[in-house]
Amino acid sequence: MKIVKGGITAPQGFLANGVACGIKRSGKADLGLIASTVPAVTAAVFTKNSIKAAPLVVSMKHAARGRGRAVLVNSGNANCYTGALGLKHAKSSTRLVAQLLGTKPEDVLVTSTGIIGRHLPYHKIVDAAPALVKGLSPSGANKFARAIMTTDLKVKEIAAAIKLGGKTVTIGACAKGSGMIEPDMATMLGFVTTDADISSGMLKTALRRAAQRSFNSITVDGCMSTNDMVTLQANGLAGNKRITAADADFKKFYEALEFVCVDLAKKIIIDGEGATKFLTIHVTGAGHGPQAKRIAKAVANSPLVKTAAFGSNPNWGRVGAAVGSLGIKGIDERSMRISFSPFDKKEIVINVALALGKYEATVYTCDLSYEYVRINGKYN
Template sequence: MAAGLEHLQELLPVAGVELGTVAAGIRYRDRPDLAIIAVAGGSTCAAVFTRNAFCAAPVIVARRHLAGNSPRFLLINAGNANAGTGIQGIVDAETCCATLAELSGVASTAILPFSTGVIGELLPVSRIQAALPHAWQVRSPTGWSSVARAIMTTDTAPKGTSVHFTCQGHPVTVTGIAKGSGMIRPDMATMLAFLATDAQVPKKVLQHCLARGVAESFNRITVDGDTSTNDACVLLATGQSEVSIATIEDSAFAALQQAVTEVCLSLAQAIVRDGEGATKFITVEVAGGRNIQECEQVAYTIAQSPLVKTACFASDPNWGRILAAIGRSGVPDLEITGVSLYLGEACVIHGGVLHPKYTEEQGRTVMAQDDITLAVELGRGDARVQIWTCDLSFAYVKINAEYRS
């Protein structure tokens, strides 16, 4: 059902990173649902987390641990979000960290926990504790694909990508994986995403790199307008490469930034293509705004309109729904006579009225495609944004109606 989602390609190992998975029976049967990502000592870590006030216990614990330590392990489970679980949820997340700490010989505060799945159920700690030794034993530098599969929930396919480039005469690798399919309107990153590079990068510089990459990717997507309680995106730098980047002014920083953003964008768009029940991948472009904020207002109002999304599902060029979304987006003093609308290359509205050469046949041709572009010109400035979304199908309702059953 995924909208043009490509099969997972080979993911490149990152020196200083080992990964292991195991079937812990947290919620799913006969598939891995627990993962460990181990990182070499001396590595640095950047992260962004959900801004949802009802954030999950692992988010709270991960923030605490990251504040004073350089993490050595990421511990990830699927099937249970450990959100809405109060103090007990925090105790459970800390207990799981302590178990891995005992196995690995590091402090429990050097472990960052992450969870995804059903909200409001207590974490099955004993199952995780029983399964962790196996995940520890099987960790491998080539385990990226296995972890990408282990962290899936309603995803139909694993998501990952690698970028390899040369900088300062030495090779550098950036590899990333992500999960996400529904409850997607990130307010920082995606549901869960984990990236690593072998470059040497101090924490402050790494955080700047991740924030910029997230702003141009994960914070430009929406499936259903919902921000999860568990969103997290992590970027690790192991320092195993000969490439050292001390500041954002370093010439090498631009190359790393480009690679990290490329990985983030690939993962973010894969999430949209794998949106729950998605059949269409939709790019919404808004130009001619006075500032980025009002362009985003218009773009997200269009992208999150159930009427627009269902029209895309039906391949119906119902452009009136798009105009209505533009009009209710809240842009102050919007002059309708300055607005133009395009379906693909076809100009539908120009100067606020129907273009005399537009035909329904043009619109139907565009809307029948798997990848659709909806472009708006506001005619009031130079700002522009591009976001990505998907259609709303019968399957989305079915998936979410049956999610806990």
């Protein structure tokens, strides 16, 4: 596997663009579009929040078809808790982009990120859409990545290439998110493109598995969003032998996909609101996989553990208390081992070893600082 430049437009046949349409008061870019020049197999995973924003309701229906051409994203407004009008705006957005691209509305996914509870200024999207589509370019990945940012401080993108049967297959990706992060799925936006030729079923399998190992294994503040999703589009232009089963080619493709997803997930944590430290929580000896993940997240989401990390205070008792708070039968202080790397470093590893079984899980998080409180106290 080789890291390459180009982000989401590194794979053949993908174009992107980002423009300022006026949703953000700052005047920064707030409308982005990814499009494949040919129809693409499409998979997506969505938030498990019971409240889903209007664009997700539309995108879930469209994604169920397993194919598409484009993804439209606006930042600065979540289009959530906006009722029938919000749903109308989301549907109209897909029709608008489809008309400009010469495709069907069902071929377009749409999502929004930003402030909840305000109606989307849809007329601004209508006005900007022609220029957005006209400016689509194979070098537009960075413009798109910037257009989807809200409280993010850094652009998050990556691309990697592998060889499958002598053909070069490329995977590109970008994401946004720095607060309201405990995907399961989601609380962040992630977009992945590839020119691999792969069946719909195997693409969905790959995305679900990769999301579980990456985006569903991070937390900044334990808050689950109403909006966000991860999409994966595969247009087949690499010309590799079509992947239809869990064979050696699928394994190689999946490993590259997981790599780019984990890389983005870590970048989200590093860019966490007010974050000064990167924490890895590793749990071993759990009774089963979900239990290991639950324990790791309990430690990762503990305000006392996170503030201890911020203060360089190696308070192992807070870790033990977080584990014990779950009330899991069989956890015993005599058989539990807690260890960690120095707390005065920028990267901290916390290990929790249990004696319940052979399962393990890793979760990534950040510390909790004064700056996090300041950012979220003022966000409006």
